[in-house]
Amino acid sequence: MITYEEAFRRVMLYTKDFGTVSVPLMESVNCVLAETIYADRDFPPFNRSTKDGIALQFSAFEANEQRFKIAGVISAGLPQQQLIHATSCLEIMTGAVVPVNADTVVMYEDIDIKDGFATLHTAPREGQNIHVQGSDKKAGTVLLEKGIRIAASEIGILASVGKTSVVIRKTPTVCVISTGDELVPVAQTPKPHQIRTSNVLSLQAALIKENIVATHLHLQDDKPVIEEAILKTLQDYDVLLLSGGVSKGKFDFIPEVMDELGVEKVFHKVLQRPGRPFWFGVHEEYETIVFSFPGNPVSTFSNYYVYFSPWLKNSMGLGVRDRFVILNNDVEIHPVLTLYIPVILEWEGATLIARTIENNGSGDLTSLAETDGFACLPPGDTSYKKGDQVHFIPSK
Amino acid sequence: MITYEEAFRRVMLYTKDFGTVSVPLMESVNCVLAETIYADRDFPPFNRSTKDGIALQFSAFEANEQRFKIAGVISAGLPQQQLIHATSCLEIMTGAVVPVNADTVVMYEDIDIKDGFATLHTAPREGQNIHVQGSDKKAGTVLLEKGIRIAASEIGILASVGKTSVVIRKTPTVCVISTGDELVPVAQTPKPHQIRTSNVLSLQAALIKENIVATHLHLQDDKPVIEEAILKTLQDYDVLLLSGGVSKGKFDFIPEVMDELGVEKVFHKVLQRPGRPFWFGVHEEYETIVFSFPGNPVSTFSNYYVYFSPWLKNSMGLGVRDRFVILNNDVEIHPVLTLYIPVILEWEGATLIARTIENNGSGDLTSLAETDGFACLPPGDTSYKKGDQVHFIPSK
Incomplete structure (x- = not known):
């Protein structure tokens, strides 16, 4: 393995x-x-006034001019105007084109306007309040x-x-496939030995965030039916995400069917928990990638984020960076399996702290409420302590 | 102010x-x-097998039974079966209901099957591999x-x-309103003194992430037109987000129009950069909230995240937590204005590091490329140093 x-x-x-x-x-x-x-x-595409006020020629101010005749008003959206006399100015609005012959804008707060003249309060800086073309x-x-x-x-x-x-x-086309005769649709009231479909709906919801509207298909545990349906999806979709049917059970037909349909097994089973029976393969001719996740809810959910999410990010050219969090509590690890432990995150200043969620194993769907992701803990002898930094796989 | x-x-x-x-x-x-x-x-709704293998009665094993006659197979989705003889077992699949009289599941890996009998390799633990009902x-x-x-x-x-x-x-209904005669639609080639609308499209994109499909309205700088249109939007929407028209310019009609239409000004102008002329008000009768952002791209964009985002979060009952980042470089602050400085984030272990983006003032739309949010720096005398922790306002 x-x-x-x-x-x-x-x-x-x-x-x-x-x-x-x-x-x-x-x-x-x-x-x-x-x-x-x-x-x-x-x-900007032109010398643009960044203030409401007047546009003038700085050299006029340097030549001791303090009082400028207002020769007109330039609003944003007007073609470029011209300042004809250096002793005059033009009122100008934010976003308007600075007129020809003007090089400085003085805002209303720094002038007095009276009888058609603007008088400066304070000495302007040459070129001020102009957002220069191409700057x-x-x-x-x-x-x-x-x-x-x-x-x-x-x-x-x-x-x-x-x-x-x-x-x-383009994002890949995806079909999410549930298997298992114990599953009934969400709208149906399950009999005592049945449960409602939920894993594939979680997957569909996760895919929405990736701009992927996935098709959902449910397969009964009947080999010919599975074979026919899988063949069609292999031909029609870029990616199949399956939940269930990959364990050692008598009705776990998926690995066998995949083999018969020419899907090359890249691997089956991984030294990890949850998700040990994870099956991954590719159909070379149809160019279909098959992620076949174990059917327990926490297995399907965590393995989607552990494997599919980074696969998709890389496929989209975005690249994947390792993420880390600080543990808020001690965590036991496993001697040979990599563990994915659901966590809820909290900020402590600029640092992400992860609190592990108590759960009752990979079947405990309800433990996933409010999960922010998974602490990914490699196998080993020593357990992790509160304050340790660990690898983090986000699920939000 | x-x-x-x-x-x-x-x-x-x-x-x-x-x-x-x-x-x-x-x-x-x-x-x-x-x-x-x-x-x-x-x-789970029933005692559920978590492995593929056999279901047996632990007391039989205790009474020295090692070899069990296989009395049948239980697949997931079958109603509950019954183990009739304590010396026999039933094959059981993951997800299936543990039969009446059985209390322990031994997985295939731990048994040999031959001639219709299953022989145990290893001693089972009582109750193992069962996901107990209601656990x-x-x-x-x-x-x-x-x-x-x-x-x-x-x-x-x-x-x-x-x-x-x-x-x-429910999310509020939102109308985003652009103003300014210099603006032309995206599809149009602007004349030299014109620019294309962009702020309100950024706002619409930001709102999509909040599940809000906002209406867009553009208003020319013409007071009667603005008045009529704003009245209608006040009546029709929960929130108006305006960009532009709130400065001191001759065509900045918004504050005046709002006043005339009975929108109560809560405040106008804030000691901040960008976004000093931000206007905020409420129409008591129509119960409309009006965020009127200054028209510069960085002003509109930052103020949306500084004010509208937390307002929306609180309105949706989600609550707002202060966020922080560590500065990756020294930053100058302002003696009296709170500054919002665009930053790009990077992880350093479990800690978020913010690199400030060089920009050319609040008109520099292009500086917003890849912005992750804003460092929010209160006014003061001392500048910030690399390594300092500062308040962070996310925009992604």
């Missing part, structure tokens, strides 16, 4: 570029930018590199250069 | 409960739960408290108790 590190390494060998697609600007929120964004013109970025400069996630601030930048549509990285 | 602390305090006085609404389960992702969720039955949670126990944000793990729990629809906190 392979270790978590080896399983992780092998999963990451199968990251894949799913191409790009152009979408309307507002649909690109939270997506990964797949084109370099250049300044289409200077930023933020010159035309042609890179504003956004490809490969970043588009958040609200990037939307503003994309809008400013006229991107009504944006080229983004 | 009031301080940031005072402005923040006053804005928080106007948080508001927007009621609740019932939505289909999968639409509740990322929303705030507004009902307490109880276990509808025991978790996670008893029927009637609270599984999820109201007031939490629904993430993927909570979706699984909601599904497990049959919540096909979920009562969530």
Whole structure:
């Protein structure tokens, strides 16, 4: 059986570029930018007043002028005006173009206006209150590199250069598949020996955050039915996420069916808890990646974040960084298994503290309430103490 | 002019409960739960086998039985079976109901099966490999408290108790309003003195993350037009977010129009940068909250996160916690203004380190690329040094 590190390494060998697609600007929120964004013109595109006040020629002030005749008003949105006489000024509004022959803006707070004349209170600085053309970025400069996630601030930048549509990285198409005859739909009242489907709904919810609307398919524990359905999903989707059917049970048909359908097993079983029977494979011809998680709720949920999330991040070109947290309590580890322990996070100043959640094993769905992620604890002899820094796998 | 602390305090006085609404389960992702969720039955609802193997009676093993006749197979999803003879066993699959008269499950790895008999390798522990009915949670126990944000793990729990629809906190209806004659739509090529609308698109993108689909309205700098449009939005929306029109300019009609339409000014101008001319008010009759941000891109963007985000969080009942980061470089502060400095975050172990982004003032939209939030620096005499812990306002 392979270790978590080896399983992780092998999963990451199968990251894949799913191409790009152009979408309307507002649909690109939270997506990964797949084109370099250049300044289409200077930023700002003109000498822009940053205050409401008057625009004047500094040399006139230097020549002892303190009182300027107001020759007009320039609002934002007006074409560039001209200051004709150096002894006059133009009222100017924030965002307006500084007129030809003016080089300094004095704000209303620093002048008196009376009888059509503006008198300075205080000595201006040459060039003050002007946001100089191209001083933020010159035309042609890179504003956004490809490969970043588009958040609200990037939307503003994309809008400013006229991107009504944006080229983004495509996400894979995903089918989440539940197995197990004990499962009934959420809307149904289960008989005493049945439970409601929940794992795949958690997965679908997690995928929504990744801009992926996954299809849900439920399979009864009937080998021919499973075979036919899996074949179709292998052909139709980029990724299958299965929950259940990979243990040693008589009705755990998944590994067998995958083999028969030509899905190459990359590995089956990992030295980890929860999720020891995790099965991972790839269909070379259909180019389908298959994550087959054990059916216990905490197994499916943790293994999605341990393996699928970083696989997806890498596939989207975002890269994965190791994260860490400080333990808020002592934790026992396992001699041979890597443990994923659900935690709730709290800030202590600028540092993330993790409190482990008591749970009743991998079947204890209810323990996942408010989980922020998992402390990932390698096997060993010594347990962890409060205050130790440990590897963290976020689930939010 | 009031301080940031005072402005923040006053804005928080106007948080508001927007009621609740019932939505289909999968639409509740990322929303705030507004009902307490109880276990509808025991978790697990029956004594559930956690392994694939055989179910037997421990007292038979104690009476020296090592070899058990296999009397049948129990798969998950079968009604509860019965172990009729203590000298026999039943094969049982993970997730299946432990049969009447059995109390211990031995996994396949620990037995040999031959000629219809299972022989134990190792001594079992009484009760092993059984997830006991009600051991996670008893029927009637609270599984999820109201007031939490629904993430993927909570979706699984909601599904497990049959919540096909979920009562969530309603978000306010929001209209984002741009002003300024220099603005043209994103799709249009601006003339030399014009720029494209971008601030309100950033706001709309930020609101998407809060499950709010905001309406966008652009107003020309024409007082009667502004008046008519604002009146209608006051009547139609819970919140108005305006960008621009609140400075001292001749065409900055917003404060005047708000006053004339009966919007009570809570404050205008704050000792802060960017965003000094921030105007905040409330229309008592229509119960509309008005955040009128200064039009510079960094002003609108930062003030949205400084004031609106915590206002929304509090209004949704989520509560707001102070956040902190460690500075990665020295930062100059201002003697009288609170500064919001855009930063990019990096992890150093479990600690968040903030690197300030060079920018060219509040008009420098392009500096917001990849911004993770703002260091919020109170006014004073001494500047901050690398390694200092400072207040942080996230924008992602």
